[in-house]
Amino acid sequence: MELVWNNVKAVLEERLPGHSFRMWIEPVKFENRSGDAFRLSCPNAFSKKRVQDHYGSMIQDEIRTLLGSDISLCFDVRKGTNGASRGPVVKKGLKKVETQLVIPNVANPVMHSGRMLRPDFTLDDFVVSGNNDFAYSAALSLASSTQSHNSSLFLLSDTGMGKSHLTQAIGHHINRKKPGERVYYITAEDFTNEMIGSFKNDTAGQFKDKYRSQCDVLLLEDVHFLGGKERTQIELAMTLDYLMESGKKIMFSSCYLPNDIPKMNEQLASRFTSGLISPIEDPNFRTRVRILKKKAAQKGHRLPMDVIEYLAGELTDNIRQLESGLVSVSAKSSLMGVPLDLDLAESVVKNIATKKKRVTIDVIKKLVCREFNITPVDIVSKSRKKTIVKPRQVAIYLSRRYTDQPLQAIGKNFNRYHATVMHAVGTIEKDIRQEVQMRNQIEYLSRKIENGDF
Numbered sequence: 017m018e019l020v021w022n023n024v025k026a027v028l029e030e031r032l033p034g035h036s037f038r039m040w041i042e043p044v045k046f047e048n049r050s051g052d053a054f055r056l057s058c059p060n061a062f063s064k065k066r067v068q069d070h071y072g073s074m075i076q077d078e079i080r081t082l083l084g085s086d087i088s089l090c091f092d093v094r095k096g097t098n099g100a101s102r103g104p105v106v107k108k109g110l111k112k113v114e115t116q117l118v119i120p121n122v123a124n125p126v127m128h129s130g131r132m133l134r135p136d137f138t139l140d141d142f143v144v145s146g147n148n149d150f151a152y153s154a155a156l157s158l159a160s161s162t163q164s165h166n167s168s169l170f171l172l173s174d175t176g177m178g179k180s181h182l183t184q185a186i187g188h189h190i191n192r193k194k195p196g197e198r199v200y201y202i203t204a205e206d207f208t209n210e211m212i213g214s215f216k217n218d219t220a221g222q223f224k225d226k227y228r229s230q231c232d233v234l235l236l237e238d239v240h241f242l243g244g245k246e247r248t249q250i251e252l253a254m255t256l257d258y259l260m261e262s263g264k265k266i267m268f269s270s271c272y273l274p275n276d277i278p279k280m281n282e283q284l285a286s287r288f289t290s291g292l293i294s295p296i297e298d299p300n301f302r303t304r305v306r307i308l309k310k311k312a313a314q315k316g317h318r319l320p321m322d323v324i325e326y327l328a329g330e331l332t333d334n335i336r337q338l339e340s341g342l343v344s345v346s347a348k349s350s351l352m353g354v355p356l357d358l359d360l361a362e363s364v365v366k367n368i369a370t371k372k373k374r375v376t377i378d379v380i381k382k383l384v385c386r387e388f389n390i391t392p393v394d395i396v397s398k399s400r401k402k403t404i405v406k407p408r409q410v411a412i413y414l415s416r417r418y419t420d421q422p423l424q425a426i427g428k429n430f431n432r433y434h435a436t437v438m439h440a441v442g443t444i445e446k447d448i449r450q451e452v453q454m455r456n457q458i459e460y461l462s463r464k465i466e467n468g469d470f
């Protein structure tokens with residue numbers, strides 16, 4: 017049954033925005049199945065509620081599809097995890113300023129300041145090819161550099177292309193080669209939460225000191241998150257000045273070039289670009305084949321070459337999608353006791369490709385307009401009429417749930433600030449919990465999106 021859960025996770029990873037998956041679904045573990053009860057556990061009560069309310073029906077549907085029978089889904093709070101998971105830390109981070117963040121489902125993680133480095137995100141496990149060899153060399157050269165200036169690197173790529181893998185691999189590499197160096201691995205969201213928390217708790221001095229004087233290598237991910245966060249931008253710019261002036265090493269990652277991040281102040285953007293900027297491009301077919309072979313070998317999956325080549329030919333969106341295909345074919349083959357062949361791979365690919373490819377904010381807008389009988393002009397207008405506001409909030413909520421777009425991009429699409437997007441998402445989440453009608457409407461629309469029926 018654990019395989020079922022792994023397979024469901026692979027599907028959700030494909031379907032949910034990366035940050036939502038990592039924050040909420042990744043820490044969930046399979047516990048047991050007894051009768052029709054399928055039991056999962058979350059690291060604490062907060063994440064249990066969130067996963068149950070927000071993703072429960074999606075998880076249930078996937079398990080039902082895989083098993084071909086109805087189940088009743090139960091969530092528990094895992095014993096002994098003590099709430100130290102990523103999910104709730106983001107919300108409760110205001111109080112937990114100096115705590116270590118833990119990725120709960122990773123075996124033998126290495127302790128660091130900030131987040132844990134995933135043990136499988138190493139240089140050995142990173143396939144170097146034409147699409148990323150410049151980024152790889154630049155990262156390695158930064159890691160080994162003894163230069164006292166210009167020691168920063170900005171990794172740029174679409175989602176799922178290996179930024180986190182390469183960044184964390186550099187963290188491992190430095191830890192192994194230079195154990196004395198203090199490596200901080202965090203996301204821009206962590207930095208923001210920690211800063212806000214420190215101001216609230218009167219520990220701003222400690223916070224500043226920690227990043228300015230106690231860090232030798234700063235690995236800062238997802239810097240596009242900082243768009244619109246003026247106070248954090250100013251603080252980070254000052255921190256970077258301290259680090260750069262004292263020749264510390266800094267790696268940034270983002271899906272956007274600094275100057276393309278909405279509401280990013282010029283001072284910070286110029287610090288991001290003061291060193292090397294290195295894109296990671298789409299991998300070509302041969303590289304996708306190499307990655308699949310490597311991942312299959314690591315996970316102990318035996319895939320025939322024609323299946324590998326078929327997956328590599330079809331799953332071209334990003335490497336995360338490729339991995340999802342690999343996990344799905346292996347899980348389906350062993351669960352259903354069928355050979356791991358091209359027929360099986362075709363059924364898996366059909367599922368992944370239709371679910372992912374065509375869902376864009378535009379598609380969601382059109383679907384919502386049609387279902388609520390409003391016009392595409394209404395949905396982006398300034399109108400405060402309830403008959404317009406609700407569908408707009410629904411469309412924003414669905415865009416957040418089904419696309420990888422950041423808040424700013426969603427806001428732009430609806431002529432709104434990202435704070436309005438957050439408000440809309442929160443409102444609909446609350447409505448789903450409290451109103452049967454809204455729950456049904458969202459389920460209906462979600463099903464349409466998931467089935468490509470729009």
Ligand SMILES: Nc1ncnc2c1ncn2[C@@H]1O[C@H](COP(=O)(O)OP(=O)(O)OP(=O)(O)O)[C@@H](O)[C@H]1O
Nearest residue numbers: 034141142143174175176177178179180181335336
């Ligand atoms: N060159 C590579 N070799 C092996 N695995 C890779 C490579 N590039 C990416 N992957 C794998 O693809 C998956 C997604 O990579 P990663 O999380 O690093 O993407 P990302 O660019 O940081 O995405 P996001 O912007 O959504 O955070 C990971 O499991 C990673 O191991």
